[in-house]
Amino acid sequence: MPLLNKTTSEASEATSRDFSRLRAALTVFFALDGFVFAGWVVRIPAIKEQTGASASALGLALLGVSAGAVVTMTLTGRLCTRFGSHPVTVVCGVLMPLSVALPPLTHSALALGLVLLLFGAAYGGINVAMNSAAVDLVQALRRPVMPSFHAAFSLGGMIGAGLGGLVAGHLSPTRHLLGLALIGLLVTAVTAPTLLRYEAPKAQAAPDARAAAPRGSGRGTRGLVLVFGLVALCTAYGEGALADWGALHLEQDLDAHPGVAAAGYSCFAFAMTIGRLSGTTLLERLGGTRTVVGGGLLAAAGMLLGALAPSTGAALAGFAITGLGLANIFPVAIERAGALAGPSGVAAASTLGYGGMLLGPPAIGFMADWFSLPVAMTSVAVLAALAACIAWSTGRIPAARGAA
Numbered sequence: 001m002p003l004l005n006k007t008t009s010e011a012s013e014a015t016s017r018d019f020s021r022l023r024a025a026l027t028v029f030f031a032l033d034g035f036v037f038a039g040w041v042v043r044i045p046a047i048k049e050q051t052g053a054s055a056s057a058l059g060l061a062l063l064g065v066s067a068g069a070v071v072t073m074t075l076t077g078r079l080c081t082r083f084g085s086h087p088v089t090v091v092c093g094v095l096m097p098l099s100v101a102l103p104p105l106t107h108s109a110l111a112l113g114l115v116l117l118l119f120g121a122a123y124g125g126i127n128v129a130m131n132s133a134a135v136d137l138v139q140a141l142r143r144p145v146m147p148s149f150h151a152a153f154s155l156g157g158m159i160g161a162g163l164g165g166l167v168a169g170h171l172s173p174t175r176h177l178l179g180l181a182l183i184g185l186l187v188t189a190v191t192a193p194t195l196l197r198y199e200a201p202k203a204q205a206a207p208d209a210r211a212a213a214p215r216g217s218g219r220g221t222r223g224l225v226l227v228f229g230l231v232a233l234c235t236a237y238g239e240g241a242l243a244d245w246g247a248l249h250l251e252q253d254l255d256a257h258p259g260v261a262a263a264g265y266s267c268f269a270f271a272m273t274i275g276r277l278s279g280t281t282l283l284e285r286l287g288g289t290r291t292v293v294g295g296g297l298l299a300a301a302g303m304l305l306g307a308l309a310p311s312t313g314a315a316l317a318g319f320a321i322t323g324l325g326l327a328n329i330f331p332v333a334i335e336r337a338g339a340l341a342g343p344s345g346v347a348a349a350s351t352l353g354y355g356g357m358l359l360g361p362p363a364i365g366f367m368a369d370w371f372s373l374p375v376a377m378t379s380v381a382v383l384a385a386l387a388a389c390i391a392w393s394t395g396r397i398p399a400a401r402g403a404a
Contacts, residue, residue, distance in 0.1 A: 018198055022137055023145070025194040027152045029093055029130045032187050034156030037123060039180045040100050042164035043173045050173065053109035061113035066358045068120025069127070070351055076128040077347025085132035085200055085343060090192040092126035097184025104173035124354070132346045133200060135338030140201035144288070146335040147279025147328045154273040158266075225337045225345045227394055231292065232333040232353030234387035235326050238299065238380040240360030242268050246319060249307070249373050256312040264319050271320040275327025282328065288336070289391055292329050296388025299325025303381035307374045322380070329387055356383075 048058050079088050099122045102115040134149045160180075167176055243265055251261035275295075282291050299322045306318025330353060337349035360380075367376035 031156035034153040035160035038160030057109035064116030065120035069124030080343035093188040096122035101181040144283035151276035229349035229352030233356030236356035240357035271323030292391035299384035307377035
């Protein structure tokens, strides 16, 4: 019996080490995704000038990223089901850095749009694949660590944007994005062996059969996946709206200095990162439903303050509160969709979620023309409150298997 206990203990320690390595590898891929994407975003003005595209032509070209991502997400879910999420993550981890080097090689809006289709496809693919891999690991660990992966994405984005701003005046877009491609390929080469060495872990048996979330494709399961996708959409809508309109609101409506206005999104992104870093603790203590409901209500209050405040300082505080509130809603929604329906669930919820990010900026623009920009931005508060109501009404968002 002692020998048996020792063998069992050693096996458990080995499994724990394997899970730790997998978690570290996936965290690197999430950070890489944010880093590369942010590096591309900060060079959009320079590439616009290089291609000679008008504002409308550039807008159409940029839709290539969205179109490529949305089209690829469903396909990636099927590939993950067939080949496994780990190999698909690695393949996309090669394709995304390679494709980000292509935009500065174009000299027309049409050519830019075509290469952005490729970049968007790789970006959408890696998001579905690595989220699917993360869902498997979360279910095996039976701990709500999903927000930590998305915190890595946010941190990577902040580093990529900051580094891009520093080198923008010294490096051409071609050299900058080629450098990003080389860094991305190097990071993938170093991290991929760990991911490929292990198969996706299987979820441990839940002590309470009612707590288990069986994966399936029944009508009820598909309906719940769509519900979680709608929750993700409400969150991503706010991210897209603040990214594109936050600075303009501060500068145009509150007469903020351009430098202060530019800090608006930074406040939001920094607060979201902090919120995600503390997400696991929140989920373990409060559970999934209360975390999402509380986050949605907090984000709604913060966005009302950010949109309607009469001073810049109060608006910045509102943006930060919004970031804290929205931080963990998207990760929880994606994790639950994946727990219910595997990679296809992640793909469906991600497609709806990123659709919200695409819907936000143009919807804000139309409403700003009809009413005013501050009024238009209150729609972020409305959708955050809607996400809270959906979470409360479903009451089926456990933080981890076996947690209420």
